[in-house]
Structures are given as structure tokens and as C-alpha cells.
Amino acid sequence: MFSGELPADIGYWLPNLQELYLSDNTFRGTVPSSIVNASRLAVIVLSMNSFTGSIPITIGRLELLERLFFAQNYFTYEGSELNFFTSLTNCRKLRTLVFAHNPLKAFLPASIGNLSTSLQIFEASGCGIKGIIPSGIGNLTNLQRLSLDMNELNGSIPITLGKLQNIEQLYLENNRLEGGIPQELCLLKNLGELYLSKNQLSGIISSCLGDISSLTWLFLDSNTLTSTIPLTLWSHKSLIVLNLSSNNLTGNLPSSIGSSISPLVGLDLSINRLSGGIPSSIGGYQMLNNLSLAHNNLQGSIPESLGKLISLEILDLSQNNLSGMIPRSLETLRYLEYLNLSYNRLQGEIPSGGRFNKFTASSFRHNKDLCGAPKLEVLPCRNKQKESRNLSSLKYISPIIATIIGLVVAIYLLRRHRRLRKQNRTNVEPPSLLEWTRVSYYELVRATESFDESNLIGNGAYGSVFKGKLSDGVNVAVKVFNLLSEGAVKSFNVECEVLRNIRHRNLVRIISSCTNMDFRCLVMEYLPNGSLEQWLYSHNNHLSLIQRLQILIDVASALEYLHHGQPTPIIHCDLKPSNVLLDEDMQARVCDFGIAKIFGEEEFRLRTATLGTIGYMAPGMTLCLVNLILHNSLA
Template sequence: MGFSLPNLQELNLAYNTFRGTLPSSIINASKLYMIDLSVNSFTGSIPIAIGRLELLERLLLGKNYFTAEGSELDFLSSLTNCRKLRTLAFAYNPLQAFLPASVGNLSTSLQTFEAFGCGIKGIIPSGIGNLINLQRLALDMNELNGNIPTALGKLQNIGQLYLEDNRLQERIPQELCLLKNIEELYLSKNQLSGIIPPCLGDMSSLTWLFLDSNTFTSTIPLTLWNHKSLIVLNLSSNILIGNLPLSIGHSDSPLTGLDLSFNRLSGDIPSSIGGYQMLNKLSLAHNNLQGSIPESLGKLISLELLDLSQNNLSGVIPRSLETLRHLEYLNLSFNRLQGEIPSRGRFRNFTASSFMDNKDLCGEPKLAVLPCRSKQKESRTLSSLKYILPAIASIIGLVVAVYLLRKHRKHIRTNVEPPSVLKLTRISYYELVRATESFDESNLIGKGSYGSVFIGKLSDGVNVAVKVFDLLSEGAIKSFNVECEVLRNIRHRNLVRIISSCTNLDFRCLVMEYMSNGSLEQWLYSHNNQLSLVQRLQIMIDVASALEYLHHGLPTPIIHCDLKPSNVLIDEDMHARVCDFGISKIFGEEEFRLRTTTLGTIGYMSPGKALLIPCFFLLSSYSTANSTAYYGICRSVKYTHSFA
């Protein structure tokens, strides 16, 4: 090609299905100033000799199958001879190599550098700060690690900086705040930590800021709420703390998207948030927010998505939300809301999934809540309660037992420090390999039908239990999916909490709390362990409380289907935690009536005896002398839960 067309200046073959290698003879077309081979199926390496095309201004090789010959991208070093180069794009090629330090010697005329999705490894060379006229730098979706170089602060003309979906660590350097012309800053899905620099709010041109899916631990800087040009702010999936300030929501803000979900924010939602007139997406889910939902949310006339789920919000659902004509998605689940669910406007289209686990809500039957009663009926119901009071006598036995138990616990726990709280964090496969020493058998603490459980120590020193599913075992994937479905929506002190999960094409695991005292089976059938009467009573109550929650405390009942001593774990305070939901069933009313099949594994007892299970298996290993009194306590537990 190069010999036949020596005067060629432009070569544009983009968006075709060409394949094969790039002919090295192309360098003989020395007048070429533009090469565009984007979106084809070219293979092989990018010729190093391409740097001989000294007039080259635009080189576009994105979305092909080019590879690197060595460990570094050597063709970049050859391009340092192209002093007129303005655009360099080779994204979406499986290069799997390092950026050479010589990248800082590219032409200062370079304005666009796109290399995302190439599997580039190693650090970002600090010399990249020499490209002072760079306007767009895209290194996202690679395998870069180390720190964000402070030299990036020299790129005074840059407008878009994309570094998301890498493994960058440590803090955001203050030097980034020197980028006064930047409009889009993407640092999502890295391992960045520390505080969010307040000076980011002083970058007056900034319109898109994505810092989500990192481990920032600070409060949200007030400067961000006073920003005049920010359009989208995403700080989700971090460990941010503090309250939302009263200054949030100034009326001249152009903000259209705000995502603060999956953090540890607390306090009330300020009513001033209604000042964001252009907001169309608002997510505050999975925080510790409390108080009522402000009426002012009805002023967000452009709102399309509202997610306030998994908080501690109380009070009624504001009627003002009925006026939001564009609202397509609403999630208020897992709060403490009460009163009647609005029924006008877009509320006609919402289903029960928008209001789950708010026990005091009422409304239409399709929303899976209780029907709303008139005040007259409420008064009549309350007055009839006086006839039920005599039934309280049936729980006297249990009250006495609990009183004695608490008295004993108060005595033995006077000087005990509270257990540490597990941090909610994203855990990678490589972190799990390191924590379990490559899933070494010395760390194996349990083995079941669908996989194995290992103890592991995370980088912050916290011990966890890693349940790895054997994907070659029939039913393992189904068991994993069932556990995820169940565990994502249940929260109870007597259920083992899930910390995270990790999945890829050939690996599935759940990361859960580690129970230092093992299983109840070990305590019952080991000569080295002994349980006192008080401890056995506590375990009975813990297991029964967990079952009562699963059967009656959720909008859709969950049947464990495999309750047995080996699936009851004991924490460091000798409290029981039910685990292993691999064959659980999530049942509606019709399924309850139709289900007759017996489920479970060896040691399992049928659901009909569920509330008496802890009594039976604890009684079986206790002394005969105490059996009569102990069985009486069991009966008291049974009748108390039946009455409830």
C-alpha cells in the first residue's frame, strides 16, 4: 500500500470488517497526516515504525484486536517523533502492557489521548503531566494501580479526565484542584480513600463528578453543595458520614442527578432539598437517615427516580409526591413509615416492591399492606383490646425466665467491651485469595453439599467466613442465588449477616460474619464444651426469634427448610445466629397451601415443629434431672409465639 500510494495523505477505513495486520509498508506513505482504522478486526502489533510518519496529526486505532509485543507499549515511544500529533486513540484493544515513561515525551500539541479498555497495567507515568495542551485523557477500564500522580495538576487545559474502573489507591491529590477548566472528572470504582478534598467544590467549570465505589470516609464537603455548575454528583458506595447540610438545594443549581446511596449518612433529609428544580434522579438509599420524608420533595417537578430505601425514615408518605408527573421509579422500602399510601398520580402504577417492610403502612391490597381503617373502626378495635388482656397470663412463665436470664447476663457482662462493628466494604476476589491464603485447607472450617467455608482475615484485620460454592456440584448456582435473594432483604440480630459477595464466570462466594464459637452442633456433641441452663435458654429464644421473624416479620414469608444444630452458629457473646439459606423457600399464601414436599438434610426437622426445634435438640443433651422443668419452659416459648 505504501509503495503504490506514496502521496496518500488521509487513510479512513473506519467502521468496516477489515482483518489481518497493519502493513508495515504504510510508513512509505510519508505524507500521511490522518489514519483512522477504528472499529474493525485488525490484529497483530501496532508497527513501531509508525513513528516515521512525521506529519501524522491523527491516529485512530480504537476497537480492534491489536496486541503488544513486549511488556510495554513500544509504539508510543516511536510516536515521540510525530511533533504535530493532536489526536491519539487506541481504546478497546487487548494490549495488556505498561505505559512507557516516554509517554511524557509525546508532542505538546496532543489534545486527545484515549486508551480505555486496553488492560493497561502498572502506574500512570508522571511525565504525562508534560502534555500541557491535553484536553481529554481517558485511561478508564484498565488495570492501573498506585497513586494518582500529582503531575496531572499541570494539565491546565484539560476538560475531561477519566480514570474510573482501575485500582488506583490512596488519596485524591490536592493538585487536581488546579484544573480550573475541567468539566468531567471520573474516579469511580477504584480503591481511593481518605477525605474528599473540599477544593473540588472550587473547580468552577466542573459539571460531572463521579467518586462512587471507593472507600472515602469523610463528610461531604460543604463547597460541593454551593457549586454553581455541577450537573451530576455521584458519591455512592463509600463510607461517608455526617448529616446533609441545611444549605443543600439552592435554587440556582443545575443539578439533575444526585446519588449518595450506600454510605453512612445520618440525620434528617433537609426540606431545602426541594430547591433542586431540575433534579430528575435522587438516591439516598442504604444510609442511616431518619425523620420524615419532607413535603418539599413534591417541588422536584422533573423527578423521574426517587430511592429512599433502607433507612430509618418514619412518619407518613407526603401527599405532595402525587404531583410528580414524571416519576417512573419509587422505592421507600425498609423504613419505618406509617399511614396511608397515596393513591393518585404516578402512585397508581407503583407495586408492592416500592413499599416493602414498612409494617405500619396501609393501602390497597395490591400493595401487600393492611387495608386502611376508618377512625370509628379503630376506636372500636382499641376498646375491644380490654377483653384480650387476660391472655397475657399465658406468657408469665416466659417473662420470669427472661427476667432471670437478663439478671444473669447483667452479672456476667459487667466488664465486657462491645464487639467491633464490621465495616461494609467491597471485597475483590484477590483480597479473598489473600485473606484465606489461596483457600488453603488449614483455613477450612466447614464443608457442605454445595461448597466449603473458609476463615479469612481482611486487610483491616477483621476475620470473616468465606462460603465458596462448588460450581461443579449440581444445584450450587441455584443455592447461591437463593441465599443472595434471601440475605439481601433480611435484617435480624439472630441471623448471620452477609458482608459482601464475589462472583465471576467460574467463582461464586458469600462473605459473612465469622462466628468465633463455632456451631451449636459442636457445643452439644463435644466433650470439651458445656452449656449451662441459662445459655441453653438464651439459644432457644434466639433461634425462635429468628424463625418468628422469617415466618411473620416479612411481607413474604421465608421458610428456612434446613434448620439443624450445624446451621446454628454461636457468636462471641454466646448468642445464636441462624445461617445457611441455600435451600430456603420464599412463599406466598397459595404456595403455603400447595407445598407438601419434605425438604432438608440430615438433622433437619419439619416446619411443623419449627418453634420447638431449639427445645428438642437442646433438651436432648441436657441432664434428665432438669428435663421436666426444661420442657415446661419450651412449652412456654411455643405458646407465647403462637399467641403473638
């Protein structure tokens, strides 16, 4: 909370200063021009303050400068071009240049192409930058991240971006860029994230984009693209989120959709001109969390295979020409939070099982031939089939009742309790579809109060976990890896690899990650009820028998998904009560995949019996967990 202005002569009395960190305070005023007299400066971090005035044009005299952070201040620029770039061309060791979220409102000069080829990170989002992207930017061949989003850039995307062979993240969304998507972008073989949303781009989506094997996040939404969707995108094996919504795309969805092994969790094709039916093969995307095909010209029936999308939370098929009945298989989607089937030509009885008991009339409006409960504002069904369905269900569950009656009764009571509690909740709006959270290091510093010990919630072999609160009010858990610890980097890489390929309600969710040369962390959802270990050995907290039983079911569901719910088996290797977290509803989430193993089918068969830490290997750990929980309960 330091405030005030920097001394005008700061550069004179600190001639040997090499690193200056003043971020996340309330400093104001201008940056003293004397700072260039501290000629040994290699790092300047002034982000997240209230500095005003211009960025000193003499900053380039600091020839040893490697990292420069001016983000989130109130720097302005009086000229038409950002001429301090010309000065920075003298800094041949410059690796990081960040001045995002300042009201600069000027043009990028051509001299940007003369910056050091050592530059790896260039962030200038949210600065009101005008004009075109200079073609010389392609000279910065070592760039790994380029952020020019949320500006007022126009003109076309320069083809020279194809020279950035090391680029991993390219953010150009929320501008006024025109023309087509250059095929030269397909040369970027290390590209993982491509954001071109909310521009004025036109033309086709080149099939070569699907040949970028490293691509995981592709956002081309809110443009005027006109073409069919390339088949190469449907056979892509690394794509996690694909958003092509709000364009003029045409054609049918191919029969091959969902047939390839893919970690896709988000698919948004809404507000286009797609036609034909929804292929049944779409059920192959078993990790899919969000699916929107709304506002198209799709027809035919809703495929039963949608019931295979076991992780689905959002399903929007509204504003199409779909007909036939609503598949009963959708009742099995236990995590479905938002459903919209309105403005179609559906008919028959609306299912009442599963999550359907929480949906309102807004999910089914303008389907004149649907029938169901009065609360759904449709006609009542003539043929009552509830009794026959109940009798059929009893036929299948009666042998189970006869053998494990106590367990079934407990499960029934638990589900009834949770269903009544959820029915009393106020309906909420669905989460923003396919929105990826990017969190900067400085936001994490602010969120955790500079990783203060008061926010420490756990320690492990490779690092620590802190509670934090992001700028949008969301509570998160920040797992910071101790890079001095042997194996920490490997643990971080393993956990990233596992978490990018899995999606299940009983596994802890990753929100984002943050890395730089000296820092590695994972940003995950914060679970307020702590770990199972805390509850089992606490004198103040008590778990009921039903809660203990549900925790067992949740952990078993997570293990079953890891072992058999996806093409590549994953073995946790460190399952124990401290790695089972509980959310606000006491639902269990398995966490900490730092020593997990990912196996091919044959390797999985050969090594299942010899994995992990002795005492915690599956299924032995499952038995230990059962005995431990039930022993505590009886005690």
C-alpha cells in the same frame, strides 16, 4: 463492508498519500510496515475493523502525523511495555491519539511524557493496560481529554495531572487506583467531567473540588472514601450530576442543600453512612431527575418539599430509619416512574393519587405501620378519608366546571384514557441511575450508516437530523451542524447552553454531544411519531380532539417551564409546529433551541415583547398554534 487484508506494499505505491480513512469495515490482518513509506501521511483512521498483530513500532517515522485512530480492533502487544509510544515521540505535530478497546495488556512506558505537547486527545480505555500511570503524562500540557478508564491500572493518581491546565475531560474509572484524590486536581480550572468511579481510592473528598467552577459531571462512586461531603459541592452552580454512592461517607446533609441556583439533575448518595434528616431545602433542586439516598442512616420524616421536584423520575429512600407519613405532595410528581421507600419505619396511609396507582408492594415493604390497598400487601386503613378528599376536590374544581365544562370533560377523558393504558403496561425496571452516555464520532457514523440519506429525517437552517441506532440498540436522532453555514457554531453553542440547564418531560432530551475540530452534533432521543406539522397537514394521519387538546397542554407546560420554571427565563424564539415532536404516546416535546435567548430577570421584562421571529413570538405563537390545531380539527 470492505474486507480482506491491506496490500503489503501499500506505502510504496501511495507515496503522496496524506489522509487514510478505512474505519468501520471488516479489514483483517496486520498493518503493513510499508505504510511508513507514505511519508506525507497526516491522518490515519483504522478504527472499528478486525486488524490484529502489533501496532508498527516504526509508525513514528511519519513525522507529519497529526491524527492517529486505531480504536476497536484486535491489536495486541508482545512486549511488556507499549514501545510504539517511544516511536511516536518523533511526531511533533500529533494532536489526536486514539487506540481504545484493543487487547494490548501491557504497561505504559515513561516515554509517554515525551509525546508532542500539541497532543489534545489521548484515548486508551478498555485496553487491559497494567501498572502505574507514568508521572511524565503531566508534560502533555495541551491535553483536553484523557481516557484511561476500564483498564488494570494501579498505584496512585499522579499529582502531575495538575499540570494539565487545558484538560476538560478526565476518565480514570474502572481501574485499581489507590490512595487519595490529589488536591492538585483542583488546579484544573477547565475541568468539566471527572470520572474516578470503581477504584480503590480512600481518604477525604477535598473541598477544593467544589471550587472548580467548570465542573459539571463528578463521579467518585464505588471507592472507600471516608469524610463528610464538602459544603462547596452544595453551593456549586454548574454541577449537573453528582455521584458519591458506595463509599464510607459520614455526617449530615446540610440545611443549605438545594438552596443555591443549580442545574443538578442527578444526585446519588446511596450506600454510605450518612445520618440526620433530609433537609426540606432539597426541594430547591427543581430540575432533579434522579435522587437516591438509599442505604444510609437517615432519620426523621420525608419532607413535603420533595413534591417540588417537578422533573423527578426516580426516588429511592429505602434502607434508612425514616419515620412519619408519606407526604401527599409526592402525588404531584407526574413523571415519577420508580419509587422505593422500603425498609424504613413509615406509618399511615399510602397515598393513592398521582403516580401512586402504578406502584407495587415492593415500593413499601418492611414499613410495618403503613396501611392502604390490599395490592400493596399492607393492613387496610381504619379511617376512610377518600370521600372527604373527593368532596374537597369538587369544591375547588366546580367553578371551573361551570365556566369551561367542555374543556374539563375533554381533559378528564384524556387522563382517564392514558391512565387505563398505562395500567395495562408491564412494570419495567428503572433506568440505570445517573448514567451518562458518551458517544464517539465513529459510533455515530456506524449508527447512521455514514450519515446516509436514507436516515435523513429533517433539514434546517444550520444542519440536518439523521436517525441512528447505537450499539446498545437505542434509537437516537443525530443533529449534525453544517459548519459552513453562517451562524451554525453559534446555534450549536446556544442549544448546548440551553439544553444543559433544562429538564422537562415536554422538552426534547439530549443524550450526548460529539465535537471535534471539523464536526459538531447533538445526540437526542428519537421520537417516532415525527413533528406536529406532519400530522396537521397529512392526508393519512388524523389527530383526535383529545390528542390535539393534550398537545396544546404539553406545549403550554413546556413554555411555562421555560419562562417561569427556573431562575433564568428562556425564550424559545422559533416555536412552530415543525419544532413540536411527538413520542410513541403522542406526547409533545418542544425542540430546536438554536436561536433561544437566555435572560436575567430585568432583561426578561424589558425584551419579552420584541424577541424572536415575527409570527412566532410567545404568546402570539401559542394563539396561532391553538387556532391552527382547532381549525384543522373543525375542518
